[in-house]
Amino acid sequence: MTSDLSTPAVHEDGPESGAVLDGNAAAGEFAGILASDPTTVTVRCGSCGATQAFGQLQAYLGGPGTVLRCRECEAMVARVARTPQGTWLNISGSSSWLFPPTPGPA
Numbered sequence: 001m002t003s004d005l006s007t008p009a010v011h012e013d014g015p016e017s018g019a020v021l022d023g024n025a026a027a028g029e030f031a032g033i034l035a036s037d038p039t040t041v042t043v044r045c046g047s048c049g050a051t052q053a054f055g056q057l058q059a060y061l062g063g064p065g066t067v068l069r070c071r072e073c074e075a076m077v078a079r080v081a082r083t084p085q086g087t088w089l090n091i092s093g094s095s096s097w098l099f100p101p102t103p104g105p106a
């Protein structure tokens with residue numbers, strides 16, 4: 001596997017520093033990437049299939065990036081990492097993200 005860009009060195013199964021918070025604590029990081037308010041999104045875990053609101057995910061801040069973990073199985077479902085190269089969004093641990101319908105033109 002080759003890549004011109006190296007992903008941030010994060011131990012995905014290791015402990016992150018800082019306290020465990022809920023997904024709302026990570027909403028700011030995702031709000032700058034997603035077109036929708038992240039707190040309105042429903043995320044399905046790619047490991048156990050549990051569906052949970054963004055705000056119900058476990059958030060780990062303060063490490064090399066912002067990590068969201070499934071509250072059921074603690075698998076990493078999403079990570080945002082800001083580097084000099086840009087912002088990495090890794091959602092490989094989730095199977096789907098449900099965005100609510102957007103209001104049509106008035």
Ligand SMILES: [Zn+2]
Nearest residue numbers: 045048070073
């Ligand atoms: Zn899970």
